[in-house]
Amino acid sequence: MKPVSKTFWLFPWRQMSVTLKDIARKVGKSVTTVSRALHDYDDVSPETKALVRQAASELGYIPNILAQRLQKQRTDTLGFILPTFGPRFSDPFFSEFLAGIGNKATELGYDILVATRPPGEEELRAYRDIVQSYRVDGFILVRTRRNDCRIQYLLETGFPFVAFGRTENTGPYPYVDEDGEYGMRLVVRHLARLGHRRIAFLGAPENLMFAHCRKQGYIHGMEEAGLPTDPSLITTGDLTQRDGYEKTLQLLDTPSPPTAIAASNDLMALGAISAAQSRGLHVGADIAITGFDNIPLAETSHPPLTTVHQPIYQIGQMVCEMLVGIITGAHPHPESVLLKPSLIVRESCGTQATAPAN
Amino acid sequence: MKPVSKTFWLFPWRQMSVTLKDIARKVGKSVTTVSRALHDYDDVSPETKALVRQAASELGYIPNILAQRLQKQRTDTLGFILPTFGPRFSDPFFSEFLAGIGNKATELGYDILVATRPPGEEELRAYRDIVQSYRVDGFILVRTRRNDCRIQYLLETGFPFVAFGRTENTGPYPYVDEDGEYGMRLVVRHLARLGHRRIAFLGAPENLMFAHCRKQGYIHGMEEAGLPTDPSLITTGDLTQRDGYEKTLQLLDTPSPPTAIAASNDLMALGAISAAQSRGLHVGADIAITGFDNIPLAETSHPPLTTVHQPIYQIGQMVCEMLVGIITGAHPHPESVLLKPSLIVRESCGTQATAPAN
DNA sequence: TTGAAAGCGCTAACAA
DNA sequence: TTGTTAGCGCTTTCAA
Numbered sequence A, B: 001m002k003p004v005s006k007t008f009w010l011f012p013w014r015q016m017s018v019t020l021k022d023i024a025r026k027v028g029k030s031v032t033t034v035s036r037a038l039h040d041y042d043d044v045s046p047e048t049k050a051l052v053r054q055a056a057s058e059l060g061y062i063p064n065i066l067a068q069r070l071q072k073q074r075t076d077t078l079g080f081i082l083p084t085f086g087p088r089f090s091d092p093f094f095s096e097f098l099a100g101i102g103n104k105a106t107e108l109g110y111d112i113l114v115a116t117r118p119p120g121e122e123e124l125r126a127y128r129d130i131v132q133s134y135r136v137d138g139f140i141l142v143r144t145r146r147n148d149c150r151i152q153y154l155l156e157t158g159f160p161f162v163a164f165g166r167t168e169n170t171g172p173y174p175y176v177d178e179d180g181e182y183g184m185r186l187v188v189r190h191l192a193r194l195g196h197r198r199i200a201f202l203g204a205p206e207n208l209m210f211a212h213c214r215k216q217g218y219i220h221g222m223e224e225a226g227l228p229t230d231p232s233l234i235t236t237g238d239l240t241q242r243d244g245y246e247k248t249l250q251l252l253d254t255p256s257p258p259t260a261i262a263a264s265n266d267l268m269a270l271g272a273i274s275a276a277q278s279r280g281l282h283v284g285a286d287i288a289i290t291g292f293d294n295i296p297l298a299e300t301s302h303p304p305l306t307t308v309h310q311p312i313y314q315i316g317q318m319v320c321e322m323l324v325g326i327i328t329g330a331h332p333h334p335e336s337v338l339l340k341p342s343l344i345v346r347e348s349c350g351t352q353a354t355a356p357a358n
Numbered sequence C: 001t002t003g004a005a006a007g008c009g010c011t012a013a014c015a016a
Numbered sequence D: 001t002t003g004t005t006a007g008c009g010c011t012t013t014c015a016a
Helices: A006-010 A020-027 A033-037 A046-059 A065-072 A092-108 A121-132 A149-157 A180-193 A207-223 A240-254 A265-278 A296-300 A312-328 B006-010 B020-025 B031-038 B046-059 B065-073 B090-107 B121-132 B149-157 B179-194 B209-226 B241-252 B268-280 B296-300 B312-328
Strands: A077-083 A111-117 A138-141 A163-164 A175-178 A199-203 A234-236 A259-263 A289-290 A338-340 B077-083 B111-117 B136-143 B161-164 B175-178 B200-205 B234-236 B260-263 B288-290 B337-339
Touching: A020 A033, A020 A046, A033 A046, A065 B065, A077 A092, A077 A121, A077 B090, A092 A111, A092 A259, A092 A312, A092 B090, A092 B111, A111 A121, A111 B090, A121 A149, A138 A149, A138 A312, A149 A163, A163 A312, A175 A180, A175 A312, A175 B209, A180 A207, A180 A259, A180 A289, A180 B031, A199 A207, A199 A240, A199 A265, A199 A289, A240 A259, A240 A265, A240 B296, A259 A265, A265 A289, A265 A296, A265 B268, A265 B296, A296 B241, A296 B268, A338 B020, B020 B031, B020 B046, B031 B046, B077 B090, B077 B121, B090 B111, B090 B312, B111 B121, B121 B149, B121 B200, B136 B149, B136 B312, B149 B161, B161 B312, B175 B179, B175 B312, B179 B209, B179 B260, B179 B288, B200 B209, B200 B241, B200 B268, B234 B241, B241 B260, B260 B268, B268 B288, B268 B296
Parallel strands: A077 A111, A077 A138, A138 A163, A163 A175, A175 A338, A199 A234, A199 A259, A259 A289, B077 B111, B077 B136, B136 B161, B161 B175, B175 B337, B200 B234, B200 B260, B260 B288
Antiparallel strands: A111 B111
């Protein structure tokens, strides 16, 4: 009989807690032997193994992860700190990405440790804390910045991580990214072919690497098409639908408004659609609007949104898999991946520029 | 000089790892004393405390969480298993809720362990595993079901948890919930006052508690208004925008279509708006459409969506706070909370039914 | 006011 | 093939 400990009264669910010692006692072997039997070491006799396993399952043994972790000095946990500000935060990007890494992590036997921090000092401190207190075996980064202190720190310390996104200020590191420059060029090229000449760009803060790339794509796309880039057609927003809405109203209210608007992400594009509609424009006919990301909403918006596909879920899975490869040593130096995106043409860009200004 | 261990070569970032022993050696005290000094025990002399703290900060001491956890048998981690199926998962609900619990947890010194599992067997097994291997100190549940095996299991084992949502098949447990029945009644009442008689309902699977409540609200609201409930006006969807879109097309293509559509959530309502618009209807004039949740998108959709507000972020915070109260013993038996929602009237429901069918 | 010692549950080097 | 022993780094009696 196992004595009822004080612990039990405080934590009734621990009642069933069975340790190696209990098994050892039951089968009359040492704790060591039991441990090795359960790990299928080959210096344990088959009989003993059978005996031990039998006993383990009878007693309902479940290893105490805490003890295993202390011993092995690993946590079987991956860290994921969402760079986010306040409350009203609901970018579909994150939930889909999280599902990707979450499911893959589960498959590989890892947990995900999630925290949220606004980019900056506090965020970096969180990384430091977590690294130094051994809370995770590696990090997954998203929304990389052109000058990214997180990456710098992690590279300096040699701590395992994989990022979704490139950066500019460091040496090589493992990442998965989509070629946003190329994607946005596809968009502009498409719009130009439809006859648009005044193509506006709804950008995002350029310290965000992906925003920078997409803007580059816009600029290069315009050059490619032999179109002038008018600074008054380029805005910088915060990636929210609301912002896309407001910036679009401003654009539409200028003396010579654009005939097409290329947004840096779908959310802003959806806002742009609303704005155009509220000005009585027929999106896809009076004005072309495009997004970037191909979030689920893009497909069923009205009109459906022309956009660039970004397989966020799959990227999450890839990132997770790469990170685990690094941690376990199976693939200490994985190759980074740069995905070529494809354009998804829907109705929001129409088929022909109806009112080519200029 | 600390010897360079094998560990260092494998894990370079552990180089700086400083233990209590290091501090003890430096100040010429025992590990015990150092530990107590750092925890500010009052049986340590002020001088010693100062000395120890000084040394600790000089050496850059950071406690090894793994060791602390083993000792204390707690993980300082809260579990959160998202009930979700495959890839294309991007409900704004989850990211906002996660931000709520994430930020609050951080504030309280807890980590969040996230996993994703499709509801059912596998999900329950995940709960069992995590409970029995001491991986978290408590769970946060969302999307409660009318008959919820997770809650049943956690109640049976006495494991700490707090749920966002009520359930039907168990005894009392700590939860935060919004009165969806009431909220939906507000919607129907509003629509009825505007003159609508044929009000359709876009429902969700009724094993989901919140979906059930909202449907009840719809039914009661109709009764209250003295309107008949026509089964052909009631659909069951999967909460996605796509589904709202399709179900709405079906409704509109019947001989006597509804003049108003009350959706169980905003996503479906947005789909409904798209569907109505693709049939050439002017939402807010030709047809009224309402949502539920007040996600950020609702505000900037075109037209802006009439909906019921649900403070998801704050609910996340409350749930988190309650759970920590239970775990620490500060509030072992918190009172459950039922929030009264409020209606947010925007343009999607118009101001008057223009074509009140009979 | 301090320190020695035990132990959380597990793993692994070394002996037998 | 098995057991002894020694930790992982920390907390906490208990005795000095």
